[in-house]
Amino acid sequence: MEFAAAASEKHEIVIIGGGICGLATALALHRKGLKSIVLERSETLRAYGGGIGLLPNAWRALDQLGVGSRLRSMAVLLQGGRDILIDENKERKIEHVTGESRCLQRSDLITTLADELPIGTIRLGSEVVSIDLDSITKTPRLLLTCGSYIDAEIVIGCEGGRSKVAELLGLKASRAFDVGVIRGLTTYPNAHSMPHELHQIRKGEIGVGMLPITKHLIHWFVALPTHLLSGDKFPHDPKHIKQMALELIKDFPSNIYETIELSDLDSMSATHLRYRAPWDLLLGTMRKGTVTVAGDAMHVMGPFIGQGGASGLEDAVVLGRCLSMAMSGIEGNNKKEKIAKIEAGLDQYVKERRMRVLGLSTITYLIGIIVGSPSPLVKIVAGFILVILFRDRASHVHFDCGKL
Numbered sequence: 001m002e003f004a005a006a007a008s009e010k011h012e013i014v015i016i017g018g019g020i021c022g023l024a025t026a027l028a029l030h031r032k033g034l035k036s037i038v039l040e041r042s043e044t045l046r047a048y049g050g051g052i053g054l055l056p057n058a059w060r061a062l063d064q065l066g067v068g069s070r071l072r073s074m075a076v077l078l079q080g081g082r083d084i085l086i087d088e089n090k091e092r093k094i095e096h097v098t099g100e101s102r103c104l105q106r107s108d109l110i111t112t113l114a115d116e117l118p119i120g121t122i123r124l125g126s127e128v129v130s131i132d133l134d135s136i137t138k139t140p141r142l143l144l145t146c147g148s149y150i151d152a153e154i155v156i157g158c159e160g161g162r163s164k165v166a167e168l169l170g171l172k173a174s175r176a177f178d179v180g181v182i183r184g185l186t187t188y189p190n191a192h193s194m195p196h197e198l199h200q201i202r203k204g205e206i207g208v209g210m211l212p213i214t215k216h217l218i219h220w221f222v223a224l225p226t227h228l229l230s231g232d233k234f235p236h237d238p239k240h241i242k243q244m245a246l247e248l249i250k251d252f253p254s255n256i257y258e259t260i261e262l263s264d265l266d267s268m269s270a271t272h273l274r275y276r277a278p279w280d281l282l283l284g285t286m287r288k289g290t291v292t293v294a295g296d297a298m299h300v301m302g303p304f305i306g307q308g309g310a311s312g313l314e315d316a317v318v319l320g321r322c323l324s325m326a327m328s329g330i331e332g333n334n335k336k337e338k339i340a341k342i343e344a345g346l347d348q349y350v351k352e353r354r355m356r357v358l359g360l361s362t363i364t365y366l367i368g369i370i371v372g373s374p375s376p377l378v379k380i381v382a383g384f385i386l387v388i389l390f391r392d393r394a395s396h397v398h399f400d401c402g403k404l
């Protein structure tokens with residue numbers, strides 16, 4: 001498409017999506033002296049989903065972004081975890097929670113990242129309707145719902161699992177697991193008595209997780225195969241979501257029931273889990289011209305090993321590093337040369353991230369099948385492949401995305 005001469009704004013770097021990854025990417029670029037704007041469609045910064053468990057690799061990335069110490073003060077350190085299998089009357093230590101693990105309130109993470117950005121970086125209520133590349137110059141042009149255009153030198157799609165930018169790159173649409181999750185927060189004005197541990201409790205096909213955030217706040221989730229939902233649908237209203245969660249866990253121990261019963265209605269959410277297929281990640285195009293993707297837009301994955309948000313933070317650090325290196329080598333006003341250098345920087349980013357997120361996505365894909373499939377045979381085969389391919393399932397938390 002060749003663009004008509006319409007009035008439009010021009011920006012060097014535009015990030016679409018003001019979630020964890022979009023804000024972290026803007027911060028990474030800001031720390032490297034690169035100015036960007038973040039277009040977020042919501043009227044407020046969204047912090048949907050209650051809490052988020054962050055493992056050592058996420059903390060390494062947050063330290064590189066310069067927000068690790070501030071965030072550490074907002075959540076207790078988790079000292080391992082426990083798996084409790086009610087039907088088998090068994091309890092075992094969770095091996096993969098090693099090193100620094102904390103569960104943050106999502107709103108704390110989002111607000112902290114946003115607070116570090118220069119005023120004017122985040123544009124709320126700015127929804128991107130479409131994105132096109134000029135057929136001659138390959139310059140990306142964004143159309144917003146308000147009818148205005150933005151011409152950008154670089155576009156980074158961080159708009160989550162249903163990304164328009166991923167579509168432009170030719171990536172296949174993300175798919176739904178047969179697994180749904182209800183999440184929420186429970187506040188204890190007089191402190192709770194839960195140890196500083198992740199607890200995962202399973203009964204039949206339903207799993208419950210509990211993570212303390214502070215001594216007054218617990219994040220919990222209920223995971224279930226979607227065939228247990230009538231009509232395959234979650235209700236939208238928080239009251240009904242809570243009722244559904246309570247109904248699902250009515251045979252669980254009373255302390256779990258009480259935690260969910262006491263939960264804050266405005267923290268309640270229910271969602272079907274999505275993923276980008278590992279083979280699409282392996283073979284898909286992640287850059288077109290000076291446009292790329294990061295976070296869930298690139299690699300939406302199941303939350304089973306707590307790595308979706310963490311890998312979005314890693315993306316931000318690597319992207320910040322690669323772009324700043326590429327752009328520091330730009331001299332003079334030769335536009336062609338500038339674009340070639342930016343493209344090389346984005347290729348380096350994609351190269352560094354592809355195999356990392358492929359590994360994480362493959363693990364979560366297999367676990368998603370084990371949790372969601374009603375067929376015992378399919379579960380066994382997926383479990384077998386998981387054991388063969390990923391003997392050390394904790395190794396992903398030791399990953400270091402490197403210096404910003």
Ligand SMILES: Cc1cc2nc3c(=O)[nH]c(=O)nc-3n(C[C@H](O)[C@H](O)[C@H](O)COP(=O)(O)OP(=O)(O)OC[C@H]3O[C@@H](n4cnc5c(N)ncnc54)[C@H](O)[C@@H]3O)c2cc1C
Nearest residue numbers: 017019020021041053128159160295296303306308309310
């Ligand atoms: C149940 C569950 C539990 C999870 N638990 C963990 C965990 O414990 N640890 C962990 O690391 N990860 C976890 N994750 C994954 C983590 O939540 C995600 O990976 C992370 O939130 C993705 O961030 P993002 O910024 O890439 O995308 P999103 O959070 O989806 O943000 C995208 C943003 O883009 C905006 N947007 C979308 N379209 C447009 C548009 N056209 N124009 C402008 N703005 C747009 C949206 O409004 C949104 O604000 C979990 C996920 C789920 C579903």
